[in-house]
Amino acid sequence: MYDLHTHTVFSDGELLPSELIRRAAVLGYDTLAITDHADASNLGRLVESVAEVRDSAQHYGVNLLVGVELTHVPPPLIPLLARDAKRRGADIVLVHGETVVEPVPPGTNHAACTCEYVDVLAHPGLITVEDARIAAERGMALEITSRAGHNRTNGHVVRVARETGCSLVVDSDTHAPSDLMTEEARWAVALGSGLTDAESRKVLSLDIASAILK
Structure with a gap:
C-alpha cells in the first residue's frame, strides 16, 4: 500500500515522523510520503x-518519500x-487544491496542473x-481523499479523470493516528468515489x- 499525503507535528499533524512511519508500517504500508503544509517560510526546513x-x-x-504540500500559496x-x-531534495511535491471547504485562491489548480515540478494535486x-487534460499530458495525478470535507468532490474528480485519462491516487491526508487507512478502508474510499473494482485495483x-x- 501507499499513502502520498500525510502530515506530522512539523505542520498541523499530531505525530512525530517516526511514529507516523511506524503506524503506517504496522498497517502494511510499503510507501509513505510525509508532505507537511509548506510555503516560502518553511519549505527548506521541512525537506x-x-x-x-x-x-x-x-x-x-x-x-x-520526503515531500511538501504547498498550501494556500498564491498561484x-x-x-x-x-x-x-525539488532542488532541495524533495521526492514529491503536492499542491493543496481548490477544495470546496477552504478559501484556496482561484487559479491554484491550473498553476499546479501546468507546473512540471508538481506530482499530485491534492483534493482538487x-x-x-x-486543467485535468493538462495534468494527464504531464503525468500528474489527481487525488481521491478520505479526508472529511475534502472528499465531497471525489465523485466529480473520478468523472473528470475518466474523461481526460488523468491518473488518480487514493490518499488519507492524515493528521491524526486514526486517519491512516486500513486496506479495507482504502478500497471503500475508491469504490465509494465511483471507481469500478478493476479501476480501484489499478x-x-x-x-x-x-x-x-x-
Whole structure:
C-alpha cells in the first residue's frame, strides 16, 4: 500500500515522523510520503527535517518519500516553490487544491496542473476538464481523499479523470493516528468515489505511485 499525503507535528499533524512511519508500517504500508503544509517560510526546513528519518523508515521496511504540500500559496508562486522543493531534495511535491471547504485562491489548480515540478494535486475540488487534460499530458495525478470535507468532490474528480485519462491516487491526508487507512478502508474510499473494482485495483496499486514519481 501507499499513502502520498500525510502530515506530522512539523505542520498541523499530531505525530512525530517516526511514529507516523511506524503506524503506517504496522498497517502494511510499503510507501509513505510525509508532505507537511509548506510555503516560502518553511519549505527548506521541512525537506531537511523529514529527510533525517529516512534511516528510521528503512528499519521499519517503509519507503519514505520526503515531500511538501504547498498550501494556500498564491498561484503565480507555485512553480517557483515547487521547483525549489525539488532542488532541495524533495521526492514529491503536492499542491493543496481548490477544495470546496477552504478559501484556496482561484487559479491554484491550473498553476499546479501546468507546473512540471508538481506530482499530485491534492483534493482538487471541482477541477475543470481543461486543467485535468493538462495534468494527464504531464503525468500528474489527481487525488481521491478520505479526508472529511475534502472528499465531497471525489465523485466529480473520478468523472473528470475518466474523461481526460488523468491518473488518480487514493490518499488519507492524515493528521491524526486514526486517519491512516486500513486496506479495507482504502478500497471503500475508491469504490465509494465511483471507481469500478478493476479501476480501484489499478489506482490502489504501488505501480500507480511509482509511475507518477518516475
